[in-house]
Amino acid sequence: MTIDHHAPPPPSGPVSWDKDFAHRLLADMVRIRRMEEKSAELYGAGQIRGFLHLYIGEEAVAVGALHALAAADNVVATYREHGHALVRGLLMASIMAEMFGKSCGCARGRGGSMHLFDAKTRLFGGNAIVGGGLPLATGLGLAAKMRGEDRITACFFGDGAVAEGAFHESLNLAALWKLPVLFCCENNLFGMGTAIERAESQTDLCVKAASYDMPARRVDGMDIVAVHAAMQQAVQCVRAGQGPAFVEFQTYRFRAHSMFDAELYRQKAEVEEWKARGPIHTFSARLKAEGKLTEEEFLSLDAAACAEVAAAVAYAEAGLWEPVEDLLKDVHTP
Amino acid sequence: MTRRLSYREAMREAMHEALAGDPRVFLMGEDVGRYGGTYAFSKGFLEEFGPERIRDTPLSELGFVGAGIGAALGGMRPIVEVMTVNFSLLALDQIVNSAALFRHMSGGQFSVPLVIRMTTGAGRQLAAQHSHSLEGWYAHIPGIRVLAPATVEDARGMLAPALADPDPVVIFEHAGLFNVEGELADDCKVDISSAKVRREGRDVAIITYGGSLPKALAAAETLAGESIEAEVIDLRVLRPLDTATIAAAVAKCHRVVVVDENWKSGGLAAEVVARIMEHAFFELDAPVARVCSEEVPIPYARHLEEAALPQPEKIVAAVKGLLG
């Protein structure tokens, strides 16, 4: 299969969701977008340091997919996980504080942008070794199965992870043992700066997953309606105990891999083409066309997101640094 | 009351006890089930506990070690058997980047109550790729506890506290010890935090662990014949190191030989020596000596392999070199 970097036509068509649900998901995408724009600004100002991988452009995947999960389910994510954490239910303030490195951050300032964790919402990281989350998700699935729990594990990873041995070992194990794991591949066409066709002999990722004898499906990751539907179907299948499933979300990252990126590896025109398919404005347009959203409503939810961001930044700025005397805390359980 | 059993039997008993006593415990690894364990540690377990809890894995060290970590996060108490330390390199990412880091990186939210067991060491003519002693690498990593049972008592007793530890524990079992027999007290209980004096002495302290312990004790016997009384310290726990016991032995004997099967450069012996410099420098009466593996991949030919490894004669010579 050859990969076409040209964007397909923008998502369109009717949205069958009720207005409340549609507004909730739209609001989540806007919240992610505003939070990340602010993060970029604060990074430039030196208040957020380390690596900062922004999710801008890919919002429909996390929002559409995570809204198909139950609270008891496990989520394993990558280093591009601000959006997943937010949608999963973490307070934006605790995410922002974590990026500031403050002790009121969701990992007490130990993890930063790439390592957001939350036991309450069962978010098992923030894993920054590409592919590293897949074996963990497999094991979380194994535990749930052995304990007879009604709990599936959704594992997010990028197209880059597909080249790792961990991908193949995990899919094999999960399928062999019929584990309740949902492998969610966010294919944004680049593993850092390497285009997928320059990294994979087989660019049809579903073929790879299907070779491990599990259902595998590709969906337009810019279309939140399609994402949600595909995810719901996969969740149902996994929850039914039929073993793991694989969903590939075709998406695109609008900004650099991390903050520091000259983007020599792709054409600006290509980026602009994908931006035209941006998940927020295309979804808004579809809702407006159906009379399920007004401009005032959009501005209002955008204003709410901006206010949430401002409050989160204020919280993070006011947060305390963990005392250096506590440096060695939590290496081991006391 | 005491009874006599082998290291292998002790290990098997310890696992049996753990499996029978806690439904969260399960054993996972290559050929632990139908084959009965590469070293017959789990013979008969499959029939007794079933395939869910005695889980044969494909040859996917990264995958199944990572799955063990995930299962521990999900509420189980896995014992993951990696056939040998040599193959654990394929799983190193999961052990170092996930198991060891999760608790700290998550701000204390996620502990990983996992036990990973593996065979280590040379001495059986298995050549370079099957003869590594890399426990020093693991001992380098904050967030994991590293154990090296060298006696029947520790083989029998270390697993239970390791499983009770809420954080990851890696156990290194030296292949040269499996047939060693010893007396075991019926009420044997051991800790997984301290080093132990295996032989009292006053002239020199030989600090060692694992497969080198019997060699150190043999050397001490030889030295005793020449009126040199060597104290032998078994480190037992390679991380965190029991610095107090090390320092006490230095204060008592003033001369030290550190014996381990790692290579010298950046090895565990180097760490022990550094601790001595930091904590017992003014007790030293001679430079600390090391008997480690020669800086060479372990060769196949018997005489060359023997020459590459620490041997009692080398330990004796090192001790004599310290006594002017």
Added chain:
Amino acid sequence: MIEFKLPSLGADMDEGTLLEWKVGVGDTVKKGQVVAVVDTSKAAVDVECWQEGSVGELLAEVGQKMPVGTVMAKLLEPGETAETIVGTPRVLPAGRAGATAAAPPPRRMISPAARKHAQEKGVDLDKVTGSGPHGAVTLEDVEHAAAGLAPPAAVLPAADKAGEMRRAIAAAMARSKREIPHYYVAEDIPLVKALAWLQAGNAKRPMAERLLPAVLLFKAVAVALKRYPELNGYWRDGGFVPAERINLGVAISLRQGGLIAPALLNADAKPLTQLMQELTDLVRRTRAGSLRSSEMSEATITVTNLGDQGSQAVFGVIYPPQVALVGFGRVTERPWAENGELKALPMVTASLSADHRVSDGHRGALFLRELADLLQRPEDLDR
């Protein structure tokens, strides 16, 4: 007024070079707008501005390299005018001064435990001889010195010990020949009176207490030194330090090779019988490896006596930091002319190797004459 600073675009970015301004003075800037292109160490990057306003002044010039945080432009907030803007000074990184350290002087090998114990017990480590590897002073050496006991017996196998000793001798002798300008003088001394006196005395003594000629020679050296203090002492820190006592280091060869020169302490003040006993004891203990540390370290001069097996004369190498060595060859009958008469007499050749920094040949020769005279009056030596 808003300062637009060069943002940090990554943890590894310290500075950037402005390639292009995307805006000009007076332009309105929107939030998120790309305002400049900056070359970092990796590549050219579009730089966004996160504030809104109009460009008041562009401070950075195209091609200029600047550290992160440098104010590149000033933006006017609505209502502001260009007059409010003032220049911004630039900060240059400070230089670093280097320093070189002199090499430390070489140190004696003393174990940390020995050093600590010596400090606690007030033991002078300069006076403790080491029994450890490479002659290092060990804790036990200090303990023995503190208690006035013999140093511990060595447990090294003979071959190792011989090797150690050879290395120690090599180091000391090489140092001696490197540092000490030796001069040599010699004198043939008739021993007819001395031997006759000894023989007479020995006839009256039980076998075990009989005196050897060597003891008479040693005593004579010790007595003679009283008048030549410049031969008895140490060269230390660039000067001569005369010794308060006369401790004769007696070179004793070992069966396995090598030699040790333990001291007969206060040799000038002891009767011959006592010296004989001490010498016998010293030889026995030297060969058994149980010398006292004071004996090992406190010799103020060395005497080497070749004895029956030796050659006619010996010109020795001084043992640093001592400044002299007296050598006796084999006692033989030789022709001797006296008052125009030729006789055959038992003779010994005495030699002196001495440190020219401390004494001169003339004084050395006088010392040997004194020695020869003393040996003609053996009865006077037994006091």
